[in-house]
Structures are given as structure tokens and as C-alpha cells.
Amino acid sequence: MSETIGGAAASNLTSTSAIDEAIRLTGAFEQAARTHLAVMSLSARAIVRAWAEAEIAIQAARCSGEPNAAELPSAEEFRAAPHLARxxxxxxxxxxxxxxxxxxxxxxxxxxxxxxxxxxxxxxxxxxxxxxxxxxxxxxxxxxxxEYMQRAEAPLLIKSLSVPGILADDMPGWLPDRISTAACAAGVLARLDELMGAPVSNRAERVITHEYVFHHGVSKPNIPTIAISAIL
Incomplete structure (x- = not known):
């Protein structure tokens, strides 16, 4: 009988320890997400802005008519993996x-x-x-x-970079869902300005309204004497 009770107690202790460990690791995850996602959001926006500004400058240079300007590569040229000869x-x-x-x-x-x-x-x-x-x-x-390996092109950064907000309805650091493949750099800057100017959370823009809940009826107010004289 004592062995059974002891075994149940040991099992309960193990279960409690497992729960404590799960709670501890969940808390560690939350802390890491809150700390690093905030930093990642700033970094992602800085990278995207630098890309857009570089692309705008490249396009301006290509249209300048200067020698060799038309041959300027895109800002993301450095991300391509070069071909490797045998x-x-x-x-x-x-x-x-x-x-x-x-x-x-x-x-x-x-x-x-x-x-x-x-x-x-x-x-x-x-x-x-x-x-x-x-x-x-x-x-x-x-x-x-x-073996020989051919050149590999990286996908467009603004289409592959994704940093969500911390909470479900927080503004993201950067999400590519609203950027088309052919998006121009000016459009990307406009999207960045929209993100920077928006509140951190959509909850800050909640609609304020009213509702009426009926409690019970009340007696009608007495008609003022002045009102009665006016009627007569």
C-alpha cells in the first residue's frame, strides 16, 4: 500500500516538474520574442529603406546619360552567388x-x-x-x-524579408504581402512611411460607440402647470 502511495507521489512530482519546466521555457520564449522582434523590426525597416534609396539613385544615374551609367547593376547584385568553375x-x-x-x-x-x-x-x-x-x-x-555551379540569383529582398509584430494586431516591422513583385522603390518608401506613422497597435484606433441595455420601466413625469395653461 505504501509503495502505491509513494509511486503516485513520485509521479505527481514528475508531472509538476514538467509543468514548471514548460512554464519556464514558455516565459523564456516570450521574453526573447518581445526583445528581439522589436530590434528586428527596426533593422528590417532600415534595410528596406536603404535598398529603396539605393534603387532610386541607380535609376536616376541610369537616366543621367553619363558614360557607363546604363550598365549599373541593381542594388542587390552583391547577393547573387557567382558561378563556380569546375x-x-x-x-x-x-x-x-x-x-x-x-x-x-x-x-x-x-x-x-x-x-x-x-x-x-x-x-x-x-x-x-x-x-x-x-x-x-x-x-x-x-x-x-x-563540379561547376551556375550563378544563383537571390529573391528580391523586399519580397522575402518578413518581420511580424509582437502581438497579433501590432504593426509589423516589414511584411511583403502588400508589395508587388514589380513594386518601385518610391512605393516601398511610401509603405515604410505608412508603417512608421501608424500606431504600434491597431487597438489604438478602436471605434468608440454606445449600446443601451433596458433595465425597467419608470413612471411618467408630471406635466408642468405652465404647460397645461398653455394648452387651454
Whole structure:
């Protein structure tokens, strides 16, 4: 009986500890969100504003007629990952069994080659052929290299950057939902000014109104004597 009571008490203690830990970590998350989202909002707006101002300057320069101005890249050119040419790492001469067709066996297949009844062969799994018979070995130069990678363009920053408000109805630091892909830099600046001038929370703009709740009827007021004389 005492063991049962003790076990229940231990289970309750563990459950309480788990709840305390969950509450602690939830509080830590809230503190981190409140602290860092506020900073991230300011940073996001600063980045977007710098982009818009740079794009406006680039467009002005392109229209200036100055030499080479038309070749100015976009402000986000630096974010593109450049293409990488094939890069040779090493060369070595190796000896391998040759498969039908002349290609060398891979490292793993080379280690699986068996000899039986005067013949060398590679067991095959998952095919109709039980084995690949091998008759010739050869020397190959194995070239190890890093493959070519083509240039990669980054998505437009104002379309991929997103920093929400802290609370559900707080103004966001920056959200791309109201910015079209072809948005001009001037439009982005206008959106920033709108965000900067808006209240932190939409709750600051709540509509003030009235409602009437009937309690009970009351007696009619007495008609003043002056009013009666006027009627007569």
C-alpha cells in the first residue's frame, strides 16, 4: 500500500516538474520574442529603406546619360552567388576491373569481386543476371574535382524579408504581402512611411460607440402647470 502511495507521489512530482519546466521555457520564449522582434523590426525597416534609396539613385544615374551609367547593376547584385568553375582537386592512377563496355568498377564493387571455378565475377543483386563476369583489369587516371555551379540569383529582398509584430494586431516591422513583385522603390518608401506613422497597435484606433441595455420601466413625469395653461 505504501509503495502505491509513494509511486503516485513520485509521479505527481514528475508531472509538476514538467509543468514548471514548460512554464519556464514558455516565459523564456516570450521574453526573447518581445526583445528581439522589436530590434528586428527596426533593422528590417532600415534595410528596406536603404535598398529603396539605393534603387532610386541607380535609376536616376541610369537616366543621367553619363558614360557607363546604363550598365549599373541593381542594388542587390552583391547577393547573387557567382558561378563556380569546375575545380580539379587531385589526379591518381588506379587499377580496376573493367566492366563490359570498358568502364572501371567503383570502389565498393571492386571490393566485392569474387573468384570461383576459374572465373572472376561481381555478384549482382536485384537484377535478372546473377553475376557480371570480369575478364580484364586496367589502369585508369582518376580525376577528382568539384563540379561547376551556375550563378544563383537571390529573391528580391523586399519580397522575402518578413518581420511580424509582437502581438497579433501590432504593426509589423516589414511584411511583403502588400508589395508587388514589380513594386518601385518610391512605393516601398511610401509603405515604410505608412508603417512608421501608424500606431504600434491597431487597438489604438478602436471605434468608440454606445449600446443601451433596458433595465425597467419608470413612471411618467408630471406635466408642468405652465404647460397645461398653455394648452387651454
Amino acid at each position: 575545380e580539379e582537386i587531385s589526379r591518381e592512377v588506379i587499377t580496376r576491373w573493367r566492366a563490359p563496355g570498358g568502364q572501371p568498377l567503383g570502389d565498393q564493387d571492386e571490393d566485392r569481386v569474387l573468384y570461383r571455378e576459374g572465373r572472376w565475377y561481381l555478384p549482382l543483386m536485384g537484377t535478372d543476371r546473377p553475376a557480371m563476369f570480369l575478364t580484364e583489369r586496367g589502369q585508369f587516371e582518376r580525376v577528382t574535382y568539384a
